[in-house]
Amino acid sequence: MSVLSRKRAAEAEAEAEAEAEAEAEAEDTRARMQLLARSIVLARAAVPMTRTAGMAARDGARSAARWAAPRVNGARAWTAPRIEQSGLAIRDTIAPKIYETLTATARRVDVPASGVVEVTARRRRWLKVGAGAAMLAAVGAATVVVILRRRNDATDKAPEEAAEAGTGPQAAQDGQLRAGADGSGAEENVGSHPPAT
Numbered sequence: 001m002s003v004l005s006r007k008r009a010a011e012a013e014a015e016a017e018a019e020a021e022a023e024a025e026a027e028d029t030r031a032r033m034q035l036l037a038r039s040i041v042l043a044r045a046a047v048p049m050t051r052t053a054g055m056a057a058r059d060g061a062r063s064a065a066r067w068a069a070p071r072v073n074g075a076r077a078w079t080a081p082r083i084e085q086s087g088l089a090i091r092d093t094i095a096p097k098i099y100e101t102l103t104a105t106a107r108r109v110d111v112p113a114s115g116v117v118e119v120t121a122r123r124r125r126w127l128k129v130g131a132g133a134a135m136l137a138a139v140g141a142a143t144v145v146v147i148l149r150r151r152n153d154a155t156d157k158a159p160e161e162a163a164e165a166g167t168g169p170q171a172a173q174d175g176q177l178r179a180g181a182d183g184s185g186a187e188e189n190v191g192s193h194p195p196a197t
Contacts, residue, residue: 109127
């Protein structure tokens, strides 16, 4: 083969390689463009789906809030009077007994007004201990009175109220709350226990 033919063959081969490389680059670019186009199409298709999902979530939250609001308000309306009745019952039955016990203890602990008595530090300490014990006894007595009153009222009134209002856990709970919040029978229960000193 001559030099000229070799040169032409080499040039033809170089051109074929350049064309092959250009074609490979064009194919690669086409593949990238198609991938990018698919991503854009998917993103555009996802926008309405995202809006729909957001609106569905918003509507669901609104309907849940509309459903829950009357039930929460109903529970609050049911609970508030019972809490108030309990507070009034405690104020009218237990608080006066605690007040009487604490004032009686304060009078016993107080220094006599007839003359100034020299009291040693040890005796003062025992007076403080005695006052603290009396206060603890008063609080304990009040707690026992409340517990016994609730127990007595619950055992006395629960069967009657269950028969009147029906049976079931809600009826039993209502009966216990009414018995605990009602002030009836508290004086008999309180009076049956000796006051703590």
